[in-house]
Amino acid sequence: MKSAVETLNPTRVRLTVEVPFEELKPSLDAAYKKINQQVTVKGFRQGKIPARVIDQRFGRGAVLEEAVNDALPKFYTEAVNEGELNVLGQPEVDITELKDGELLAFTAEVDIRPALEIPDYSGIEVEVDAVEVSDEDIDKSVEQLRERFATTSPVERGAQDGDVLTLNLEAKVDGEVLEDGVAQGVTYTVGSGELLDGIDEAVTGVEAGGSATFTSELKGGSAEGKESEVTVEVTEVKSRELPALDDDFAQLASEFDTLEELRADSRKRLEQMKKYDQATQAQEKVLDELLKLVEVPMPEKLLEDEIQTRKHNLVNHQLGQMGLDLAKYLEIQGKSEEEFDAETKEQAEKGIKTQFILDELVNKEKLNVSQEELTEHLMRRAQSSGMSPDQFAQAVVEGGQVPMLVGEVARGKALAVVVEAATVKDSNGEVIDLDDEDETAETVEAADADAAAETEGSDEKPEA
Numbered sequence: 001m002k003s004a005v006e007t008l009n010p011t012r013v014r015l016t017v018e019v020p021f022e023e024l025k026p027s028l029d030a031a032y033k034k035i036n037q038q039v040t041v042k043g044f045r046q047g048k049i050p051a052r053v054i055d056q057r058f059g060r061g062a063v064l065e066e067a068v069n070d071a072l073p074k075f076y077t078e079a080v081n082e083g084e085l086n087v088l089g090q091p092e093v094d095i096t097e098l099k100d101g102e103l104l105a106f107t108a109e110v111d112i113r114p115a116l117e118i119p120d121y122s123g124i125e126v127e128v129d130a131v132e133v134s135d136e137d138i139d140k141s142v143e144q145l146r147e148r149f150a151t152t153s154p155v156e157r158g159a160q161d162g163d164v165l166t167l168n169l170e171a172k173v174d175g176e177v178l179e180d181g182v183a184q185g186v187t188y189t190v191g192s193g194e195l196l197d198g199i200d201e202a203v204t205g206v207e208a209g210g211s212a213t214f215t216s217e218l219k220g221g222s223a224e225g226k227e228s229e230v231t232v233e234v235t236e237v238k239s240r241e242l243p244a245l246d247d248d249f250a251q252l253a254s255e256f257d258t259l260e261e262l263r264a265d266s267r268k269r270l271e272q273m274k275k276y277d278q279a280t281q282a283q284e285k286v287l288d289e290l291l292k293l294v295e296v297p298m299p300e301k302l303l304e305d306e307i308q309t310r311k312h313n314l315v316n317h318q319l320g321q322m323g324l325d326l327a328k329y330l331e332i333q334g335k336s337e338e339e340f341d342a343e344t345k346e347q348a349e350k351g352i353k354t355q356f357i358l359d360e361l362v363n364k365e366k367l368n369v370s371q372e373e374l375t376e377h378l379m380r381r382a383q384s385s386g387m388s389p390d391q392f393a394q395a396v397v398e399g400g401q402v403p404m405l406v407g408e409v410a411r412g413k414a415l416a417v418v419v420e421a422a423t424v425k426d427s428n429g430e431v432i433d434l435d436d437e438d439e440t441a442e443t444v445e446a447a448d449a450d451a452a453a454e455t456e457g458s459d460e461k462p463e464a
Contacts, residue, residue, distance in 0.1 A: 003079035010114045010297035015079045015091075019104040024071055031066035060100065068095065068104060076108055086113040088302050111299040116360045119293050124422035126285035128432065131274045133267050141266045145253050146245065152238035158205035159237050161191040165203060166236040171218065171228045180221045181228070185235075196230060206234045279434050282424045283415060287354065290418055296353045306348040307341075359407070361414035369409045377409045 001023060006014040032051050041049050041057060051063075072093060080087055091110035098104055152164050159165055165188050171181030188195055190203060202214040211233040218228050243249045250262040315326050324332075330340055361367075382392035396402055424432040 001075055001078060003082050005083040005085065008109070011299035011302075012109065012111050013083075013085065015076070015083065015108040015110070017075055017079045017106055017108070019071070019075050021099070021102050021104065023075075024067055024104060027067040027071035028063065030070055031063045034066060035063065064098065064100065068098065071104070072106070075104075075106075079108070080110075085110075087111065088113060088299055089305065111301050113356060113359075114297040114299075116294060116296065116356060118357070118360055118364055121290055121293060121418050122421045124286055124289045124293075124418070125425070126282060126289060126422065127425050127427060128278050128281045128285065129274075130426035130428045130430070131271055131278055133270045133274065137270055138263050138266050141270060142245070142263060146242050146249065149249070149253055150240045150242050152240050154208075155237055155239045156207065157237065158207050159190055159203050159234060160239075161200075161204070162240055163190045164188070164238040164240055165190060165234055167203070168233040168235060170231045171223075172230075173218075173223045173226050173228050175229075178221065178223055178228075181218075181223070189240075199230075199232065202230075202232055203234060208234055208237050210234050278426070278432065282422075282432065282434055283419055286419045286422045286424070287415060289422075290357060291350065291353055294353075294357050296356055298349060298352065302352060303345070303348055306352060307344055310344055310348055355407075355411065358411035358414040361417065362410045365414065365417055367410055367413045367417070369406050369413070373409050373413075374406060377405060377412075381405070 001020070002018045004016045006016065008014055035058065036049050039049070039058065041053060044050075044053065076091060076093070088111040091108035093106055093108045095104070095106045155163075167183075167186045167188055169181075169183045169186060171178050173181075186195075188199070188203075190200055193200070196216040196219065198214045198216045202212040206212055211231060213229060213231045215227060216230055218224055218226055243252065245259060247258045250256045250259045254262050254265070256262045256265060314329075319325065319329050326340075330337060333340075335343075378393055378396070379389050382389045385392055387395070396405060419434060424434060426432055
């Protein structure tokens with residue numbers, strides 16, 4: 001077999017391959033055997049039909065087509081390996097010559113990973129938010145905990161802000177009660193703003209057994225967006241009582257004996273959360289600066305596929321689960337379709353660039369992934385997916401996604417190398433040491449996980 005590589009642009013090549021006919025013999029034999037098992041010819045047992053009879057009855061062309069389709073993946077792979085190409089996705093194959101008994105020639109155009117030059121990144125400098133926990137932050141945290149331990153009790157008075165009500169609702173449009181406009185026994189906290197605009201004003205002052213009518217734009221259902229006359233009946237009014245902020249509350253809501261100890265623990269947890277946010281912010285900003293340093297040619301076919309994948313996942317999975325279509329989603333977001341397309345393209349480009357650059361760094365820095373690191377990463381991904389580790393691991397293995405997970409971990413390590421080399425300062429001008437941060441891979445996953453499957457290449461076989 002002879003092969004040659006023609007560079008069409010920095011991200012695409014054309015392979016020209018010539019195969020002597022004798023190298024097709026194994027595939028020809030396999031084609032005759034396959035056809036033998038699929039057809040019957042009077043006078044011959046199935047599987048024992050001579051090749052010349054198959055040629056006469058079904059045509060030599062059918063045999064050649066079967067043999068070529070069987071052989072193409074092997075010869076294409078040999079040509080890729082011979083050219084030392086790092087291909088992306090599926091090739092576009094064109095058979096240019098097929099002479100029975102003499103020669104098979106074909107071309108294959110395919111995207112390749114562009115060659116990248118990673119410059120010195122040690123000069124990257126970014127600023128992140130300082131870790132500052134105020135007394136107000138602690139007060140808010142303790143108050144949220146206090147809200148969880150609130151109790152309610154029925155009262156014989158008009159509803160007030162913060163009360164918990166039980167309501168019956170009926171919505172009319174143009175004087176007609178909507179089929180889906182009736183609800184019974186709805187629990188609602190006055191002032192939460194969780195139901196309909198105008199409901200808080202309507203129920204304030206109404207006692208159990210009373211009712212009120214107000215006009216509001218419906219937020220969902222068959223008459224979504226229409227003005228409706230809503231009648232609300234209050235069947236029960238309960239006041240919410242918060243526990244006193246004292247040592248007894250600390251013992252009730254935590255493992256601590258005093259309120260002072262509870263507040264100290266709240267400060268510690270808030271500091272840890274802000275340090276984690278700070279580390280994530282540093283990783284994102286360092287990654288953005290790294291992307292600016294490296295010129296990355298973009299494979300157009302890969303970009304098109306990635307954009308379509310992102311759109312498909314949004315429309316058919318995320319929006320589908322929420323009962324929305326793309327038009328309604330864009331209306332809610334206040335975006336035009338052109339703006340949405342531009343944002344999707346920008347995100348897709350960033351994801352692909354991120355993967356290319358970090359993969360190049362993995363090779364440059366000779367980074368390896370240990371079994372322990374892969375297991376830890378798998379556990380995190382399982383947790384975020386809502387599956388058990390065993391279920392997630394089985395799905396990964398069955399789906400052939402282990403290399404993808406290894407790549408995610410390796411890219412996380414590559415980003416960690418860059419972050420460690422960069423200068424990270426907080427908004428107070430203090431240099432931040434991020435050596436203790438373990439979750440470096442998560443930022444990379446957010447940026448490039450969607451692009452990973454596209455850029456890993458495909459196992460499908462090229463056909464004529």
